[in-house]
Amino acid sequence: MGEEEARTQPMPPISPAQARANNAAAVRMLRRLMTGDSPPTAPLSIVDRLAASPYANPTIQVGGVDESARRTLDFALLLAETMFRYGAGALEVESSMIAVTAALGLQHIEVDITNQSVAINYSPRDQTPIQLLRVVRSWTSNYAGLALVHQLVSEIAAGGVGRDEAMRRLQGITKRAKPFPRWAVTAAYSLFAALFVGVLGGGLMASLIAFLSNLGVSLVSRVMGRWRVPDFFTTLASAFLVTLIALLMFWAKMTIAPAIVVVGGILLLLPTSRLVSATQDAINGFPVTAAGRFLSAFLTFAALVAGIAVAFLAGELLGVSRIDVTQTFPPAYPYWVQVILIGAAVAAIAVTEQTSRRLVIPTALVGVVGYFVLTGVQLTGVGDRVAPAASAVVIGFLARIVALRMGAPQLVVAVPAALILLPGLTIFRSMYVATLDVNQTGAGAGGMLTAMAIILGAAAGIVLGDHLARPFTQKAGSVERRRRWMRR
Known part of the structure; x- marks a missing residue:
């Protein structure tokens, strides 16, 4: 068969199933080009805020909803108040609260931080939501205490410290004497x-x-x-x-x-x-x-x-x-x-x-x-x-x-x-x-x-x-x- 005759041969017929598959693939490709991998208006998970922090990918210690969620929330608020008193920035406080609550098994958490107050909202599905607020009324120079809190959050995020032990250690940090007289x-x-x-x-x-x-x-x-x-x-x-x-x-x-x-x-x-x-x-x-x-x-x-x-x-x-x-x-x-x-x-x-x-x-x-x-x-x-x-x-x-x-x-x-x-x-x-x-x-x-x-x-x-x-x-x-x- 000559080259010109090959070009004039009709294309083999496409079955209806193959046509539908080709159309579906084209639609998926077009949608990917138009919207990207994640739609720009899709809400981000609060845990995604940890991506650039030292507490990225925290280890989840509790499966499901913690029955004593109020104690976990109290701990997170005490942690935030301590960090604020010792001079931490808002992003560091927020990252620490998210890492701690995520590691201790709480989902559906929202954190709101202002100049002198920290609010946390826990809204599990089909349950009564809990919203707590803590006001920070005093400040002190204690970078050693801030470093100890940072280490505690790192260990909680790594899965090495439970909530009760973390609460005891945090209270010990707040009562601990400063390093220099x-x-x-x-x-x-x-x-x-x-x-x-x-x-x-x-x-x-x-x-x-x-x-x-x-x-x-x-x-x-x-x-x-x-x-x-x-x-x-x-x-x-x-x-x-x-x-x-x-x-x-x-x-x-x-x-x-x-x-x-x-x-x-x-x-x-x-x-x-x-x-x-x-x-x-x-x-x-x-x-x-x-x-x-x-x-x-x-x-x-x-x-x-x-x-x-x-x-x-x-x-x-x-x-x-x-x-x-x-x-x-x-x-x-x-x-x-x-x-x-x-x-x-x-x-x-x-x-x-x-x-x-x-x-x-x-x-x-x-x-x-x-x-x-x-x-x-x-x-x-x-x-x-x-x-x-x-x-x-x-x-x-x-x-x-x-x-x-x-x-x-x-x-x-x-x-x-x-x-x-x-x-x-x-x-x-x-x-x-x-x-x-x-x-x-x-x-x-x-x-x-x-x-x-x-x-x-x-x-x-x-x-x-x-x-x-x-x-x-x-x-x-x-x-x-x-x-x-x-x-x-």
Whole structure:
């Protein structure tokens, strides 16, 4: 048969069954192209929220509906309240609640988190729904406790801890003493100021004054806390005291730079943890919680600014001579000494935040790496606004890897390590200009906006670094959970 004759041969007839099969296959292909593998309007399971968390694929310990679901819900709410009190972000709290309830056998769970409250709704089919609410009314620095809660949730998600044992352990965590005594926290608070003053260019005398003034600030804050004075006025009084002491020492002709002394004292007063948590909540889809935390952080910032301004006015009335705020400060120590001072300062911050003892040195090392990045980026000439954000990304990235491998959430390592990035000197200069020179009010306000931009950029950088590190830590988190389960 020739080639032309082959082309003219009729196609064999198609049976009705084969035609229907071909049509069905074509319809399925068209539907897949049009809708994708999962329709965009289909609701996602709440357990899918754990996909990028350390608690992905929790082990279900109970088959069917737990008859004592109320006790499981009470445990989940106590867990959430504890995490919030210790400074955890909304996404971490939500992920922990979902992991715990899923592992303990509860389905049909919904969680709603706001700035000060956590609500959980349990609606099993053909049963009476249960809805509970817990309000968080107090906060405390206890990163060691937050790390222990993180480890407990990991073990529950791995199937190694039941509900009754988990409740006992959680109650033990809430009653457990903090790792460092009060005198050590006070000393670390003052030591950080002295060390950071040395990094900024202050000599031994400036560091000594910063240490003593912050020691007084710690004692005043403790007394005002005992009197239950609101945090706004406590922060205002602390900023006023450290600024006024620096101005008086300058008035007494002591060879110090008062701006550096003030910066060392106000950095720990800045609401760093709340700003990081608020930025994280805003990015992760918790606008109400983020708005509440931003408002709280801005009120603290306003109290800090007000305290500095009142101290300036008091110094002016006492006849303290004007300070040259445009003055630059050459390094007082070689670069390698500054690196050591940074590591020791970050370790001191970790102590003030009551982090776990075994996390102090790793946190200090992450801070040192962040300082290397900060100074390296500054050498490229990109400016003082971009350098802290770039360093914060690296700190956030390393903090997630280090913290997860040591059984702690990222915030525990990231916040102390990133405190060195905050623009305390810019805040001081802007407030001084805006308070004492009416003609420079606009310049002072611009400086304050610049400082806020740097602070928010650093907070966003920490969150970005956390997200960038997640692909590298999911497997590590699963391995760690299995390792803990095998050790039991």
